[in-house]
Amino acid sequence: xxxxAEGAEAIVYDTELDGIKAFMxxxxxKKYRIEAMDTRIRTKRSRNExxxxxxxxxxxxxxxxxIMFDGYDIYMSPVNGRKLAxxxxxxxxxxxxxxxxxxxxxxxxxxxxYTPANIIVDNGDPYVIDFGLSEMTNAAEEKAFDVLLxxxxxxxxxxxxxxxxxxxxxxxxxxxxxxxxxVEKRGRYQSRTLT
Numbered sequence: 001x002x003x004x005a006e007g008a009e010a011i012v013y014d015t016e017l018d019g020i021k022a023f024m025x026x027x028x029x030k031k032y033r034i035e036a037m038d039t040r041i042r043t044k045r046s047r048n049e050x051x052x053x054x055x056x057x058x059x060x061x062x063x064x065x066x067i068m069f070d071g072y073d074i075y076m077s078p079v080n081g082r083k084l085a086x087x088x089x090x091x092x093x094x095x096x097x098x099x100x101x102x103x104x105x106x107x108x109x110x111x112x113x114y115t116p117a118n119i120i121v122d123n124g125d126p127y128v129i130d131f132g133l134s135e136m137t138n139a140a141e142e143k144a145f146d147v148l149l150x151x152x153x154x155x156x157x158x159x160x161x162x163x164x165x166x167x168x169x170x171x172x173x174x175x176x177x178x179x180x181x182x183v184e185k186r187g188r189y190q191s192r193t194l195t
Contacts, residue, residue, distance in 0.1 A: 004023060009028070009132055010027045011026055012026075022078060024075050026073050026074075051136075053065075053076060056104065062128065063127055079129055081123070082121055084097065085117050087121055093121060097116075098163060100169075102165065102166045102171075108137065110137050110139075112145075112146070113130060114150055116150075140179040141183065147163075147166065147177070147180050148184065
């Protein structure tokens with residue numbers, strides 16, 4: 001197995017499962033936690049992520065497809081390409097990324113870390129990855145945070161194109177964007193001025 005990505009919670013490997021190419025995401029043990037608690041946390045988070053990947057796939061959203069879930073390991077179809085954050089002149093892509101978030105929210109999924117670093121572009125199509133912080137909810141507040149994360153991560157023109165895409169797909173965009181205004185007024189969430 002070859003390491004594809006490494007984060008604070010998990011390592012993603014390029015592997016095969018019964019001859020099928022796959023990425024395997026394995027949550028790593030945290031030595032500072034009590035072992036029984038660590039096992040419970042890793043299992044719960046992995047199960048939640050696998051469930052959300054399956055829901056997202058069923059909703060027809062560009063994302064890895066769930067192949068198998070086994071304890072701390074999630075096997076999914078590989079998504080190759082470049083991170084949106086690494087692609088210049090990607091204005092048109094931001095419209096697609098906004099539409100994709102609208103579809104995610106319509107499916108009752110909040111990503112939790114919806115930034116250009118978690119969007120992979122393969123043959124001109126964006127794919128959302130890393131559902132480790134995702135949850136099932138229809139709360140406008142949580143959806144607003146997804147939008148806020150993109151606003152903080154993108155240039156103004158890119159964000160405005162993202163918003164167009166989001167409004168075109170989200171069934172409750174008006175409510176979410178009204179909540180975004182409220183969230184941004186809180187001191188700790190005030191975003192930088194867009195240029």
